């Protein structure tokens with residue numbers, strides 16, 4: 001299924017990625033999987049090559065990259081705004097509460113951008129790199145592949161307060177989660193489906209410790225499996241600083257599969273926002289959890305559709321925005337031109353890149 005089984009045939013994987021396993025019938029009006037077919041035909045292989053290399057030493061990188069795309073799309077659309085650092089007029093989204101000390105993978109995005117600029121200068125947006133990276137992450141973890149609609153352009157702005165407002169919190173109840181997705185044009189099925197990305201990656205104790213000791217009336221969250229509760233209490237002591245990490249998926253922590261949903265059925269969801277999908281009495285999300293738990297293909301098909309839908313949110317196209325030369329800065333800024341050659345990938349990365357395509 002995933003490329004992990006195909007380590008020696010990376011080129012084959014890249015070809016499969018390029019072709020895509022699923023044919024998709026509807027795209028946002030302006031996006032097109034063939035957008036770079038002439039201007040940067042090797043783009044999918046390059047993105048794959050850099051992430052594949054990074055995953056050899058960091059099995060979590062795919063999870064971190066999928067999350068980056070999600071955090072980009074929910075804040076003024078999929079426009080690369082999350083990548084902008086503080087500088088000039090930019091107040092970075094990276095310092096918003098849901099991002100601070102928790103988003104990862106910015107350096108790998110820069111490595112990809114450097115590699116892409118070598119091959120096809122000033123052509124590919126950082127927002128598209130995030131969308132492609134999310135697809136590679138799913139595939140490398142053993143999840144579905146798909147043809148990624150492309151042609152996004154990069155924003156000239158970021159919005160830290162909007163990041164605080166739009167990104168859902170782990171303590172949200174089901175109503176709040178649905179509302180937060182509805183703002184983005186995403187429905188209840190999208191919510192349950194995309195939450196399945198918590199099939200891999202990690203979370204800090206601080207994001208769920210409220211469930212472990214005094215959730216209500218001095219007791220832990222009653223919708224948390226007591227065996228799991230005991231394990232989590234060891235990792236996250238009551239008066240700890242919340243900085244320990246644990247797997248989002250108790251059973252298959254680095255694999256992209258449907259065990260996330262099986263976990264929820266056994267009260268083994270890590271975040272409150274995970275478990276409420278199954279444990280909110282009478283909720284319309286329960287049947288969806290059950291169906292994904294019993295049919296991984298159904299989950300994968302829905303995941304592809306919901307990722308494409310999320311990837312369409314608020315995109316800039318045509319002459320809107322720009323193609324950034326460095327993903328952390330808008331163009332034409334003295335600081336960004338100083339860094340113009342500053343996609344600081346090592347020679348090693350470039351070598352690996354060239355040998356991966």
Ligand code: HEM
Nearest residue numbers: 063064067070102168169170194197201202203204207273
């Ligand atoms: C439904 C609302 C969601 C909430 C409340 C939520 C919240 C969180 C939180 C609190 C973490 C742990 C962060 C940390 O402690 O460092 C996390 C991690 C993660 N989230 Fe979500 N998330 C949601 C939806 C999504 C979606 C839609 C995706 C992608 C499609 C996603 C992908 C991930 C991944 C892969 C990780 C692990 C990242 C890593 O290991 O670096 N999440 N999420």
Ligand SMILES: *[C@@H]1O[C@H](CO)[C@@H](O)[C@H](O)[C@H]1NC(C)=O
Nearest residue numbers: 084085086094106328339342
């Ligand atoms: C951008 O900010 C991040 C921290 O959010 C930092 O790690 C990175 O080095 C910065 N990038 C550049 C090119 O200054």
Ligand SMILES: *[C@@H]1O[C@H](CO)[C@@H](O)[C@H](O)[C@H]1NC(C)=O
Nearest residue numbers: 086087088089332333334335
């Ligand atoms: C570019 O960034 C530098 C460094 O943060 C800042 O001083 C300058 O005002 C910015 N210029 C523009 C045009 O945004």
Ligand SMILES: *[C@@H]1O[C@H](CO)[C@@H](O)[C@H](O)[C@H]1NC(C)=O
Nearest residue numbers: 157158159160161162163165
């Ligand atoms: C950020 O978003 C908020 C809410 O939509 C808006 O009121 C504000 O003007 C935006 N700020 C910037 C800097 O774009």
Ligand SMILES: *[C@@H]1O[C@H](CO)[C@@H](O)[C@H](O)[C@H]1NC(C)=O
Nearest residue numbers: 171172173174175176177280
């Ligand atoms: C969810 O939280 C909101 C805000 O705190 C609250 O108004 C609402 O009653 C809660 N809904 C449920 C179903 O608990």
Ligand SMILES: *[C@@H]1O[C@H](CO)[C@@H](O)[C@H](O)[C@H]1NC(C)=O
Nearest residue numbers: 213214215216217218219220
């Ligand atoms: C639990 O929290 C409530 C409200 O925050 C507080 O009144 C109560 O004393 C706490 N109980 C225990 C056992 O810590």
Ligand SMILES: *[C@@H]1O[C@H](CO)[C@@H](O)[C@H](O)[C@H]1NC(C)=O
Nearest residue numbers: 234235236237240241242244
């Ligand atoms: C981290 O977890 C270990 C157990 O795995 C625990 O002994 C330690 O106190 C925890 N540290 C913090 C800061 O929570």
Ligand SMILES: *[C@@H]1O[C@H](CO)[C@@H](O)[C@H](O)[C@H]1NC(C)=O
Nearest residue numbers: 225226227228265266267268
């Ligand atoms: C708790 O989790 C274990 C597996 O980790 C499972 O066997 C058990 O049935 C779960 N308990 C409940 C109440 O779901």
